[in-house]
Amino acid sequence: MDDLSRFCCLNPDCPDHGKRGHGNLTVPARYGPNKTRVLRCSTCKARFSERKGTPLFGARLPAQTVVSVLAHVAEGIGTRKTARVLGVNKDTVTRLIRAAGQHAEQLHDELVAFSPDHQRSPVR
Ligand SMILES: [Zn+2]
Known part of the structure; x- marks a missing residue:
């Protein structure tokens, strides 16, 4: 199941x-x-990929490689170095970074309704 x-x-x-x-x-x-x-x-009959809206959507690399690329970048390893180490194109690394950034932004906006600092800033 x-x-x-x-x-x-x-x-x-x-x-x-x-x-x-x-x-x-x-x-x-x-x-x-x-x-x-x-x-x-079943409500609206829409069909979509489970990967839609994630960095994995449309990726032809194995999911494990995509995760590995993003793990390297998250550790501060540069785009070119990540591409060389994992044997992928540097443009692919750049595309995955952008997709991951957009996905993270969407997740942030969903989980954080408003910025606490915005409400608490002192009024002058
Ligand atoms: Zn629906």
């Missing part, structure tokens, strides 16, 4: 959009060498 509790419908027009673990998602198919799951929303 697939654990889909961390996923939600990505269709902004769906009444169940963004509700994690709501029970509206099923796995009607898988695709690609990593057997990536296609998720289907």
Whole structure:
């Protein structure tokens, strides 16, 4: 049985959009060498990849390599050095960094409704 509790419908027009673990998602198919799951929303009938909105979406490298690239970058290892060590193109490293940054920003905006400092700044 697939654990889909961390996923939600990505269709902004769906009444169940963004509700994690709501029970509206099923796995009607898988695709690609990593057997990536296609998720289907029973409410709005939308279908999308489980990787949509993540740095893994559209990546042709194995998931393990993508994670390794981002782990190297997170440790402060430069783009060119990471590319050489892992045997991937430097442009691929750059693309993954951008995708990871956008994903992190979306996650931040979801988890942090507002900046506490913004509300607490002294009024002059
Ligand atoms: Zn939906």
